[in-house]
Amino acid sequence: MMLSGELFIGGQWIEGRGNDLTSLDPAEQTSIWHGRMADDEQALDVVEVAVKGGQTWRAMGFEERLSIVKSFEDQLRENKDTLALLISRETGKPFWDAAGEAASMIGKIAISVDAYHERTGVRETEANGVTLVTRHHAHGVMVVLGPFNFPGHLPNGHIVPALLAGNSVIFKPSEQTPAVAELTIRLWEAAGLPKGVINLVHGDAGTARQLISHDDVAGVLFTGGVKAGLSIHRDLAGHPDKIVALELGGNNPIVAWGAHDTLGAARMIVRSAYLSGGQRCTCARRLIVGKDESSQNLMKKVVELAGRLAINHPRADPNPFMGALISEHARDSVLRGQAHLEGLGGDVLLKAGAMDLGPAFVSPGIIDMSNAAAASDDEIFGPLLQVYQVDEFEEAVALANNTRFGLASALLSDDSSLFEPFLNQSRAGIVNINQPTAGASGRAPFGGIGLSGNHRPAGYYAADYCAYPRASMVRSNASDETPLPGEQDR
Incomplete structure (x- = not known):
């Protein structure tokens, strides 16, 4: 699958208009990807596109969304060796390690579906003739900021739960691993994802800041270093309207x-x-x-x-x-x-x-x-x-x-x-x-406390930060048979 070095906005591959960006194979010191970052106008346009794409995506319903996510899983299986080789080339990790990452991306699909149903979904109970209903609704446009060390698996752990819940996504990968990001988005495109539902924007910290601070962005899911995480937290201080879920590092x-x-x-x-x-x-x-x-x-x-x-x-x-x-x-x-x-x-x-x-x-x-x-x-x-x-x-x-x-x-x-x-x-x-610290199960919550992060945007609990619960009380008719206090005295 050929890589173009372009952005993906509204279902179209377009050239960035910002600064040049090159990714090197750290083992061989050769260029494996070259493109340009988004400029300010493109960073603004992508949010508008994602808003419209999200409206279409949410209207499809869960089962239709799930069928496309399953098609993406098929694409991952068909291209797992190509993906693993690119991960190895762009990160410098051994091929066996990169192959494990590609396998984790495939495994994340079933795990995310289970988490969606267990952690969110719809719940109903009866009490005193009233049906109590808890539904979960997508937030809207979610910005996913990915790290370099697991450029496929970790963003995938944010993107899949976000899409299942009905959100649209703007993905800005690490500047050091744009090639893996592009290949991942091309697999989503091949899976038949509607236009504007997922968008790829290359850029630096300034690009990320512009995206997450946009009024129409509902939240940010970030995995990366503590300095960047603290910067995001400061930038969005005073914005309780935005989900800010950070998975950072550790000592x-x-x-x-x-x-x-x-x-x-x-x-x-x-x-x-x-x-x-x-x-x-x-x-x-x-x-x-x-x-x-x-x-x-x-x-x-x-x-x-x-x-x-x-x-x-x-x-x-x-x-x-x-x-x-x-x-x-x-x-x-x-x-x-x-x-x-x-x-x-x-x-x-x-x-x-x-x-x-x-x-x-x-x-x-x-x-x-x-x-x-x-x-x-x-x-x-x-x-x-x-x-x-x-x-x-x-x-x-x-x-x-x-x-x-x-x-x-x-x-x-x-x-x-x-x-x-x-x-x-x-x-x-x-x-x-009696287990190593490195590595974790995708069927468990993943994240930390202190400077290691503020929520669990990765692992099994990622579903929690991709949808909000809405409580409803439902009766079969609009008749209230209970008199108001003092009503019988008049």
Whole structure:
């Protein structure tokens, strides 16, 4: 399927009139997509188009909307290998990782349909001769702002529930992954989606700001970094009329306490920290362990495994564990973060470093911050793990909670008596026991607290933010047989 580098507005592919935009394959440093951003006039026009498209879409009814969403699912299945290859090329993640993302996009359809019926839909009860009806109605035009790390799956997790509910969508993807966005929209077009129901606009933060602040936009569903999320929140302060659902990042802890299978626990820690090159919002950033001999052996095993991870071109044979980061800038951010932590007094156990494979490749790092002069509560979005050694389990839990974020946390332990205290006391939206922090089930709510976000616009609860409940009381006739107070006295 050919990509044009164009915008998709009102069912038409048109050239942007704004600044040039190019997407690079971070592993090969070659251009894979080139186009232009929307200018101010196009950003205004797309909202008007989406309003009209939404009116048509809502009038179709759920079953007709569902049939088109199912056609999109068919398109995903037919093009899953093409989609996975493009995801790998544009993000630098290994092909196996990209193939998993494409599969998640397919799986999201059935999950979203189930969530629509369970979380929204229509409910009726009878009380005193009156039928109490709860219906759910679409908000209107929803702006979906997508991230670079899962350019297919995460926007898809917003778009599908929004469309099922009857909303129209304006999708502005990350400037770093416009190619995956275009392919996704072309699959929606092939599925027979009516004109104006979904629209694709390329642009920067200014474009996003213009879209979300438009009076006819009902809400924004955003997955991305905390700085961008805070900017959106500030821009829409004082606008209770708009849905603002933000899924942001995390400084996620993984506590290893009494896990006797050192190798097995180390594998979970490495997966937690370094999946997708550490470019998942649920990746573990902090490992908290005891000071006993078993914990020391675990740390040594983690360093050993991380130090010999297979890192290579993302489409190499055999497929590596890690490919490239999204860009040279991302690699440099990891190296700067490591230098900052070392400057705070961190002890480097495994040094992250630039690699000869290319400017976007970096080896994983581990730094012990137990004796650092100050703790750092920033999300370093890459393969860098901080270690903290403590004396008591209660201290480990307190340290795990000592963050402005609250997305994911995990406990690795064979001591079942620790499970309940950890689950009860952990301050996070996702709390796992003997499972990695990275990765989540689409059949569960996904999101966090604190600086990790304000709602659950991804995962199973996404349906909640795509429709509002409307309560009605219905009687079969307009006759009120109850006299008014004092009526009989006249």
